Amino acid sequence: MKATKIVATLGPASDTVDIIAAMIEAGADVFRLNFSHGTPEDHSGRAQRVREAAARCGREVGIMGDLQGPKIRVGKFDGGRAHLEVGQPFILDAALDNKSPLSNSERASLDYKQLPQDVRAGDTLLLADGLIQLTVTKVEGDAVHTVVIHGGELSNNKGINKLGGGLTAPALTAKDLADIKTAVDIDVDYLAVSFPKSAADMQTARTVLAAAGGKAKLIAKIERAEAIVPQTLDEIIEVSDGIMVARGDLAVEVGNAAVPALQKRMIVRARDKNKLVITATQMMESMITAPVPTRAEVSDVANAVLDGTDAVMLSAESAAGKYPVETVKAMAAIALAAERSQVYELDRDFINQQFVRVDQAIAMASLFTAFHLNAKAIAALSQSGSTALWMSRHDSGVPIYALTPEIAAARRAALYRGVRPVVVPFDADRDRALQAAEDALKSRAAVADGDLIVLSCGEPMGKSGGTNALKVVRVGEHRS
Incomplete structure (x- = not known):
């Protein structure tokens, strides 16, 4: 199974439950609703079809609403x-x-x-x-x-x-404010904010979202020249839950040649700050009309994967192209091949690392232990999914399973690199909860009797932010 996630935009070419289900089976993890096109009713209908298709496939997938922002247009x-x-x-x-x-x-x-x-x-x-x-x-x-x-x-x-930026248009327009209410009604898992110039733009979006009753995580789309100034970029990342390397408008503002290096820098900065990162725009553009990608597109996707992006994104390829399912399948195959070529150097990631939170220290210890014991899987029992997110910031080659009783947390975790979300009810008794976690992995053929797994959990069970224990078990052995 690939570690890198695929965000697929929905549109006329991918508007039925059958096609969405086929895209999920092909490797799509999160579906994007582009608020630049369509009505609130269109978005609501697509969200319902995503949930229906996910239930059919037995998977939890995420939904991301993408605000239009102050896109300046001729009439x-x-x-x-x-x-x-x-x-x-x-x-x-x-x-x-x-x-x-x-x-x-x-x-x-x-x-x-x-x-x-x-x-x-x-x-x-x-x-x-x-x-x-x-x-x-x-x-x-x-x-x-x-x-x-x-x-x-x-x-x-x-x-x-x-060219070079400098337009004063605010990040949130009147249309965006209305679309945020639609996003809340749909209960999207992520909300992408277009054209933020500063951390203040993202903080405003978070305030508006909260006032509307929304709990979605915020993704800042980096597409303005002002946003790539190193200090400004760091400030935007700090107040966001993740960023999108939105290469289309960014390339227009800073020039095409500058984008590859900026992409690499943004991916590194986001991962360093324990935030998510999506790489987007024209990744498989030729597959809008062709059944196979170009070699340049294959290299583009593979390089983003090797850079450490959480997700790669499809826009018109899956929304309006002739081959939405085939495009997802091709992108998944590229991601998997790139991941198999990676050499994992987890120890290097921990040099000079200091942890001030117990739950974060347990997350890192779980990674380290699983890596050196060659464990079959890591099972992170987490109310909010934060433990799995921290684990996903480092590549260990060991699959991470985010086991949570919260459907919303599972859907958010669908975007985390290397993480498979699983909804599992938590028992108040730790041993029964750990056994339920083991059973959940066995039922999905993720592990078998005799495999070594690393489990992390919190005591008392069910407390958000309370991960404080790590246990190594061999599947099928009796626990005392």
Whole structure:
């Protein structure tokens, strides 16, 4: 079984229980609901189908809601599109109604009316994921005058980025606030926040989520130039539950060549701080229309796995592509092959490590013991799943099973690298609880009689954050 998790976006190509179930069987662990598209009813229906498919497969999988954020877009064109020629003048006009088809090859409306205040002559604007490049020549009132450097076809609602960042749009829009309420109603396990510039943006999102009654974990999508400043990035990671290396808009703002090194740095920083990390955007892009990936895509996914990402993500490939199930299957095979090539150096991870919490020390001791005893599995009995999360920050090659009575904790653990979540009722008696854990692993063919397993638990049982005991047992032997 692969350790790296797969996040698959749902859409028209993957909108039935049968297809979702097939994707789960192929290796999908978390399903993404993209709030940039669809209605609350669409998202609710998809969430229900995920739960139904997961129950059919006997698996706990997670659901992640992904907020649109302040994606700055041109409006609608007369005829749906316009062609921009290199060297021609082109105006971005904040005074035009962006909901009417008023744009043309000379002038386009905007949904972000503050753009004239955020740019000046000499700035570079990138449209349609960077395919079209404009240089600002002057700003007059509501009109941003530009000249086309790289031309091409520009269609309705294409995005605008400023090279190097610097746009002042807030991370949460009115639409996002409404979508957070939808996410709470659906009971998503994770909520991804688009375009945060600072830790304050994530703290605001957490406050809004809590006020709406939500308990989802927050993922910060790193896609603005401001967010990759080392101190700012560390601050965002600290106040989030995880980050997403959102390579699309990030590449447009900082340049394609800068992204691979940033990806590696972000994965390391997140793992160092015991936070989750998802690598996203165009990982298997060719499989939108082709039944097999390119060799470059295989290398891309494998390198993210070798870097230590918790999850790799599919967007249009699984939402709108011709081969959603085959894409998941191919991605799972790549991840597994990359993991098998890894050399585990767990001892090195523990050099100069200091633990101030008992539960975290037990988690690390369980990893160390299982690694050196060549145990078949680690069973982390945990109310919240935090013990399994800490274990998952280090690669030991030993499968980790997060055993929890809380369905919500199990669904969250579906995103943790190397962790298999299992819902198991806890007995107040420790020995009976440990026996139930052993039985749960045997029933899933994860272990067999004679195998060595490492168990961690807390006493008294059922107390969140109370992991304080480690036990090594041989499956099938009588316990005193």
